Amino acid sequence: MRAPIIVWFRQDLRLSDNPALAAAAASGDPILPLYILDDGGRAMGGASRWWLHGSLTALDASLKAYGGALVLRRGDTANILSQVIAETGARSVYWNRCYEPHAIARDAAIKSGLTRRGIAFQSFNASLLFEPWTIQNKAGGPYKVFTQFWKSCLSAAAPEPPQRAPDVRLFAKATGDTLAAWRLLPEKPDWAGGLRENWTPGERGARALLDHFLDEKLKAYREARDMPALEGTSRLSPHLHFGDIGPRQIWQAARTHAEPSANLDRFLAEIGWREFSYHLLFHFAHITQRNLRAEFDRFPWEKNDSALAAWQRGRTGYPIVDAGMRELWHTGWMHNRVRMIVASFLVKDLLIDWRAGEAWFWDTLADADLANNAASWQWVAGSGADAAPYFRIFNPVLQGEKFDPQGDYVRRYVPELAGLPAAYVHKPWTAPAQILRDAGVTLGKTYPLPIVDHAKARDRALAAFATIRKAG
DNA sequence: TGAAATGTTGGGGCG
DNA sequence: ACGCCCCAACATTTC
Numbered sequence: 253m254r255a256p257i258i259v260w261f262r263q264d265l266r267l268s269d270n271p272a273l274a275a276a277a278a279s280g281d282p283i284l285p286l287y288i289l290d291d292g293g294r295a296m297g298g299a300s301r302w303w304l305h306g307s308l309t310a311l312d313a314s315l316k317a318y319g320g321a322l323v324l325r326r327g328d329t330a331n332i333l334s335q336v337i338a339e340t341g342a343r344s345v346y347w348n349r350c351y352e353p354h355a356i357a358r359d360a361a362i363k364s365g366l367t368r369r370g371i372a373f374q375s376f377n378a379s380l381l382f383e384p385w386t387i388q389n390k391a392g393g394p395y396k397v398f399t400q401f402w403k404s405c406l407s408a409a410a411p412e413p414p415q416r417a418p419d420v421r422l423f424a425k426a427t428g429d430t431l432a433a434w435r436l437l438p439e440k441p442d443w444a445g446g447l448r449e450n451w452t453p454g455e456r457g458a459r460a461l462l463d464h465f466l467d468e469k470l471k472a473y474r475e476a477r478d479m480p481a482l483e484g485t486s487r488l489s490p491h492l493h494f495g496d497i498g499p500r501q502i503w504q505a506a507r508t509h510a511e512p513s514a515n516l517d518r519f520l521a522e523i524g525w526r527e528f529s530y531h532l533l534f535h536f537a538h539i540t541q542r543n544l545r546a547e548f549d550r551f552p553w554e555k556n557d558s559a560l561a562a563w564q565r566g567r568t569g570y571p572i573v574d575a576g577m578r579e580l581w582h583t584g585w586m587h588n589r590v591r592m593i594v595a596s597f598l599v600k601d602l603l604i605d606w607r608a609g610e611a612w613f614w615d616t617l618a619d620a621d622l623a624n625n626a627a628s629w630q631w632v633a634g635s636g637a638d639a640a641p642y643f644r645i646f647n648p649v650l651q652g653e654k655f656d657p658q659g660d661y662v663r664r665y666v667p668e669l670a671g672l673p674a675a676y677v678h679k680p681w682t683a684p685a686q687i688l689r690d691a692g693v694t695l696g697k698t699y700p701l702p703i704v705d706h707a708k709a710r711d712r713a714l715a716a717f718a719t720i721r722k723a724g
Numbered sequence: 725t726g727a728a729a730t731g732t733t734g735g736g737g738c739g
Numbered sequence: 740a741c742g743c744c745c746c747a748a749c750a751t752t753t754c
Contacts, residue, residue, distance in 0.1 A: 478725085592725065631725090643754045644726050651726090710727085714754060 255343040256282040256424035258336060261322070262355075264348040264378040264495035265307040266455040267314050269414035271376035272346040277418035284340055284424040285315055288333070289326040289434055293354055294622075297615035299584030300493075302444050303453045305436035307494045310454025312431070320423035324431060330362055337371060340426050344371060348378035348495075351530050352622045353537040381411040381499050382527055384534030394535035396637040401531060402524040414500040446582035447618065451490065458491035462502060466509040473515040477522075480576075480587035481660035486519070489619035490585065492526065499523055529627035532637050539636065540626040541607075548635035550720045553605040562703050563598050564612055566666070569702035571678050572652035573597045575665040582665065584618035589655050595632040596646035601709040603716060606633035634717075642717040645710050652678035668698050 257276040264270055265287075276283050287308060296304065312322040325332045333345065345366060350359065359375070366373050377383055382405045388394065395401035438444050451457070465486040469476065476484025491497045502523060510516045536544055543549055562568050566577035576590035586594070598609045606629040613629070614620045630636025634644075656662060659677030663670040669677055671691030676683035681695055681702060688695065695701050 589725085596726095640725075641754090645754090647727060707728095710754095717754085 254281050255341050256284045258284045258286050258333070258340070258342045258345040260333070260345055260347040261285060261287045261311065262347060262350055262495075263493065264498070265311045266458075266496055266498070267311075267417035267420075268455065269498040269501045270348065270378055270417075271415060272348045272374070272378065273420070274415045274418045275374060275376065276346045277420045280422070281344075282422040282424040283320065283420055284323060284336070284342060284426055285311075285320060286323045286325065286336060286426075287311075288329050289324070290329045290332075291326070292328060294614070297617065297620055298438060298443075299447060299616055299618040300620050301436040302438065302447050302584065303451070303490050303494060303618045305431060305434075306451075306453025306457075307496055308431055310456065310496070314417075314455060315420075315423075318420045318423070320420060321425070323426045323428035324434070325428055326434060329358060330365060333362060334365070336426060337369075340424055342371070342424070345373045346376070347373075348376050349383070351380070351384060351534055353533070353540070378498050379495060380527060380530055381405065381503060381523065382408060382531075384531045387531060394531060395528075396532075398525065398528050398638045401528050402521060405524065405527060411500050411503055413504055414498060447584045450583045450585070451618065453490070453494070453496060455496050458488065458497035459501075461486065461488055461491065462497060462505055466505060470506070470510055470515055470519060471513075474518045477518070478589045478655050480579075480590050481656055481658070481664070485588060487585070489621075489624075490617075493619045493621045499526070526624060528637075529621075529623040532627050533623040536637075539630060540610075540622055543633075543635035544630055544637055545635050545639070547720050548633070551635070552603070552716050552719060554603040556602060556604060559602045559703055560598075560604055560608055562700070563594070563602065563604075563609075567700050567703075568597065569681070569700040570597065570648040570652075570706075571659075571662040571666055571669055571680065572648050572656060575656075575662045578665040580613075580616050584616065586617070587661075589651075590661075591628070592632060593646050593648060593651045595629060597648055599629075599633045600642075600645045600713040601648075601704050601706060603709075603713060606630060606635065643714060645713055647706060647710075649679045649706070666699070669693060 257279060259273050259276045264272070267273060308322065315322050325336065336342065363373060387401065387404055387408060389400065395404065452460070469484060469486070473484065476482045488497065488502065492499065503520065506516060506519060532539060563577060566574035566581065568574055572590065573594050576586050576594045579590070580586040595609055598604050599606050610625055610629040613625055627636060631639045634640055634642035652662065657674065659672070659674045662677050669680060672680060672683065672693060673687065676687060680688065680693060680699060693699055
């Protein structure tokens with residue numbers, strides 16, 4: 253028996269468009285598919301763990317169809333790899349690249365360890381259309397402005413077409429954990445009902461969602477993408493995070509499915525924002541912790557635990573904000589337009605540090621992704637690259653009325669307001685007493701009064717912004 | 725990938 | 740008929 257190749261799965265939990273797996277399969281050597289759960293890094297949130305369970309289940313099932321099985325190990329990544337190499341006599345390890353700072357450092361250490369022991373390794377790109385070091389501005393540096401970045405990407409060499417799932421014929425075996433033993437699913441209480449109703453983790457679920465989006469949604473994408481009551485977006489973000497699907501597959505499917513159009517360009521540009529986040533994180537690794545724009549280090553954030561808690565639980569008294577936060581809590585996901593609204597509210601109306609919002613999203617989003625999360629929060633806060641200027645402050649009432657005109661989104665996630673007519677559903681405190689009574693709403697009791705006055709909060713935010721602008 | 729404040733314009737009411 | 744005022748409606752500027 254020939255020595256096996258370990259295919260180390262990470263954020264590429266799929267068989268198609270998986271260059272590491274394809275290369276291993278092409279070698280003709282037996283393949284040992286391995287996934288390592290390493291609790292050493294930033295702890296995964298509950299919704300992410302739920303999703304990971306589903307993706308690993310699906311990947312294992314796909315491998316079993318070929319007569320293989322996914323080997324699960326838990327512990328320090330480098331130690332696990334050493335053990336598996338020793339146990340199986342593997343002579344090489346293939347994987348697809350990750351781009352988070354800790355992953356880069358970890359993988360560098362692993363590579364030197366493998367080199368020392370004479371174990372071959374190869375890494376591939378499965379997760380990005382344009383790897384961060386391949387795109388640079390005229391000065392040879394990283395981009396800090398999205399439109400320029402994306403223009404540069406679009407004029408660069410086109411992404412490789414995705415590869416089909418290889419016909420894997422030969423597997424190596426090794427012992428491993430059962431997935432159940434990892435206890436990734438919530439037990440007492442089982443809060444994952446909303447996730448199960450909304451999502452099908454894994455490669456097939458991702459492909460079905462993509463096809464549905466291209467068939468039904470793309471033609472109206474530009475308008476519908478901002479309406480949270482509609483399913484106008486692809487909802488692929490958690491699948492992309494775990495690698496149930498890769499951006500090359502989305503890119504190719506979208507471009508072969510649809511004629512060139514503003515809708516298509518806009519959709520691909522959203523994939524571009526993901527690329528931009530990875531570009532930023534790679535070149536400015538500190539953005540997960542620190543402001544990209546240093547003048548924000550002086551920003552007078554306020555510590556306000558009760559306001560933070562009200563925001564987290566969807567009890568701010570602003571219906572569109574509360575609907576978004578409850579959608580997140582219930583489904584592990586939030587519509588993009590609403591993410592911007594709730595983030596603006598936290599940072600600008602409550603003056604709470606974006607890092608508190610980033611941490612909450614990290615804990616609760618199924619698509620929690622270091623690059624996207626940090627870059628997007630800094631974008632909203634104004635401290636990031638190509639950021640919204642700080643004075644661009646969303647009015648939660650106007651945003652609600654503009655993007656959820658009938659109030660359907662609010663009614664879905666804030667059922668205690670469901671009886672209010674559209675004219676008041678985004679500002680219940682302005683409703684006449686009789687209308688509130690008819691709707692069964694008692695403000696301050698069945699639904700909170702606004703925890704801040706937006707007009708005052710806006711003035712306060714502008715004043716806070718002025719303090720860092722003058723000084724710097 | 726805003727909103728509010730301020731400025732401008734033009735139609736209609738009215739003396 | 741004319742000038743004046745009011746104020747939507749729209750545009751521009753500012754935060």
